[in-house]
Amino acid sequence: MIPALARERDVIAVDLPGFGESPPLPGEVSVATLTDAVEEFIAEHDLGDVDIVGSSMGARMALELARRGHGGATVALDPGGFWTGAEVAYFAATVVPSIALVRRIQPVLPRLVSNRVGRTALLLQFSAKPSALDRDLVLSELRNFASSPGLFDALEALIRGPKQRGAPSGTLRAPVVIGWGRKDRVTPPRQAQRALERFPDAVLHWFSECGHFPHWDRPGETVQLILDSTGPR
CATH class of the missing domain: 3.40.50.1820 (Alpha/Beta hydrolase fold, catalytic domain)
Incomplete structure (x- = not known):
């Protein structure tokens, strides 16, 4: 973009x-x-x-x-x-674990995002049409989750603030x-x-x-x- x-x-x-x-x-x-x-x-x-x-x-x-x-x-x-209150609790219970999972599976991300099923499983929460997303875009965005040390502090600020x-x-x-x-x-x-x-x-x-x-x-x-x-x- x-x-x-x-x-x-x-x-x-x-x-x-x-x-x-x-x-x-x-x-x-x-x-x-x-x-x-x-x-x-x-x-x-x-x-x-x-x-x-x-x-x-x-x-x-x-x-x-x-x-x-x-x-x-x-x-x-x-x-x-x-x-x-209920909506932010749902956010905390779904988005935070999803990002934590993505951080744990970084070594297998290239294989997962290379097929439509993998992109859908990883990004259904964030995209209306995850299978149609570009593979390189998805990989770059999910790599950013692992390379941003301040991400969870920022999420905590959103949730608790x-x-x-x-x-x-x-x-x-x-x-x-x-x-x-x-x-x-x-x-x-x-x-x-x-x-x-x-x-x-x-x-x-x-x-x-x-x-x-x-x-x-x-x-x-x-x-x-x-x-x-x-x-x-």
């Missing part, structure tokens, strides 16, 4: 602390402190009111930046933080678009209405035949949504 966006925009892909090659935070890991780190990155690199795109936990952080008053456009894809606070009407400095997969099994579509209640000035975009990651299931539509929602205003 990044190459397609980079043909039209300058793209900066940020590793969160504890992800990719970025060291973990030295202190508390929470949505707030991870968002603080992104704010510091923006300030250190003099990026000003750069437009922000995030997915899942990154989408939650993008919305938090918008709530804090960031002046760039925001695209948040299937954000966390809008769940009930507070829900996402909202931005009352008239307080956002720039447009906010929230994208949601109609077949999301991680943050179910019913949560989208709660997101709009807390961000009443946001625009909701539905992705049909799409799970938790629109850039997996609907890459072309995701790119177009980002391009339409960002850039000069």
Whole structure:
């Protein structure tokens, strides 16, 4: 997806602390402190009111930046933080063990993701059509689960931390678009209405035949949504 966006925009892909090659935070890991780190990155690199795109936990952080008053456009894809107690308990009981399993089976991942049955078994929770996903994409994404030492701390922060606070009407400095997969099994579509209640000035975009990651299931539509929602205003 990044190459397609980079043909039209300058793209900066940020590793969160504890992800990719970025060291973990030295202190508390929470949505707030991870968002603080992104704010510091923006300030250190003099990026000003750069437009922000995030997915899942990154989408939650993008919305938090918008709530804090960031002046760039925001695209948040299937954000966390809008769940009930039962929903977050289900998230903890299903997503965390799934990721732990993927970490344990890293040596056999190439063989598993090379066939449609294996991709379906591994990613049915995250994708509306896992068997159709590209083998190399799946392998790269699942490898990232093993190479991100801060992942479980971040998941714990999502599960144990507070829900996402909202931005009352008239307080956002720039447009906010929230994208949601109609077949999301991680943050179910019913949560989208709660997101709009807390961000009443946001625009909701539905992705049909799409799970938790629109850039997996609907890459072309995701790119177009980002391009339409960002850039000069």
